[in-house]
Amino acid sequence: MTRPLIRIHNAETNEVIDREMNDEEFAKYQELEQAEATRLIEIEAKAAAKAALLDRLGITADEAKLLLGGN
Amino acid sequence: MAITKATASSIAPAAKGDLVVGSATNDAAVLAVGTNNTVLTADSSTATGLKWATPAAGGMTLINTGGTALNTTTTVISSIPSGYNSLRIITVVTDPQDDGGGLRLRINEDSTANRHAQGFMGATSNVQFNQTSVPITYSQDNGTPNGITITDIVFYDNTSIWKFATNFGVVNSYLDNARAEFIQTWGAYNQTGAVTSLEFFFNGGVNASGGTVYVYGVK
Numbered sequence: 124m125t126r127p128l129i130r131i132h133n134a135e136t137n138e139v140i141d142r143e144m145n146d147e148e149f150a151k152y153q154e155l156e157q158a159e160a161t162r163l164i165e166i167e168a169k170a171a172a173k174a175a176l177l178d179r180l181g182i183t184a185d186e187a188k189l190l191l192g193g194n
Numbered sequence: 195m196a197i198t199k200a201t202a203s204s205i206a207p208a209a210k211g212d213l214v215v216g217s218a219t220n221d222a223a224v225l226a227v228g229t230n231n232t233v234l235t236a237d238s239s240t241a242t243g244l245k246w247a248t249p250a251a252g253g254m255t256l257i258n259t260g261g262t263a264l265n266t267t268t269t270v271i272s273s274i275p276s277g278y279n280s281l282r283i284i285t286v287v288t289d290p291q292d293d294g295g296g297l298r299l300r301i302n303e304d305s306t307a308n309r310h311a312q313g314f315m316g317a318t319s320n321v322q323f324n325q326t327s328v329p330i331t332y333s334q335d336n337g338t339p340n341g342i343t344i345t346d347i348v349f350y351d352n353t354s355i356w357k358f359a360t361n362f363g364v365v366n367s368y369l370d371n372a373r374a375e376f377i378q379t380w381g382a383y384n385q386t387g388a389v390t391s392l393e394f395f396f397n398g399g400v401n402a403s404g405g406t407v408y409v410y411g412v413k
Binding site for chain 1: 257258259260262263265266267268269270271272273274275305395397398399400401409
């Protein structure tokens with residue numbers, strides 16, 4: 124499997140190397156990817172819960188803002 | 195005594211740009227013009243008390259020659275030299291491969307937990323070090339790269355204090371790419387070593403599909 128690429132620009136020599144991530148870098152990358160997936164799931168869950176609540180109350184999001192004094 | 199063209203010519207400057215200068219009390223000498231782009235500088239050790247010298251370097255020096263393209267998953271600028279007062283990092287037209295990607299900066303490629311802290315407008319007090327990088331942008335649109343960000347790290351080569359980054363910029367909003375998303379963030383790194391490398395990546399492992407980062411040393 125091809126791993127994501129990492130680019131290293133050495134400011135001292137001006138050498139630019141593109142290579143696949145090594146094991147350690149790839150593990151960090153996967154952690155980051157997982158964390159982002161979790162974050163997106165949480166955002167979607169919150170949005171779904173909010174929509175369900177508005178539906179139960181029978182009001183729109185704008186009307187809910189008015190009730191809460193938001194703008 | 196008034197200096198006329200005749201008296202000045204009698205000292206006989208040899209070429210355009212030569213100067214007639216005092217070399218001692220009641221004595222004059224010719225100072226030959228300097229090479230292009232040099233400036234006249236006082237120097238008591240010379241016969242005329244003057245010399246032509248290259249102006250002292252100042253301003254900003256691009257450290258990563260030519261800039262570094264951001265079109266891989268991760269980009270590292272390594273071997274950052276010491277000796278400047280601060281680093282100025284400028285990103286232009288960065289473009290995440292997917293909508294909503296936010297560009298991150300990791301100092302010294304250090305992904306150890308609890309060493310980076312991030313501050314946003316409205317979230318700046320009593321902030322924990324619970325990050326492994328700091329934000330450059332939040333959530334960018336992909337495909338409409340028009341943005342620019344500017345990040346400063348002062349005392350970056352000091353080895354006894356934490357490092358702080360101030361960052362601001364604007365990118366296309368991912369909610370509506372015809373709108374702007376303004377960014378003002380702060381980053382902190384609770385280690386005292388000099389900053390010798392900078393790592394850039396989009397959150398969530400999103401690939402970068404465009405953009406360039408320039409790292410300047412500022413005198």
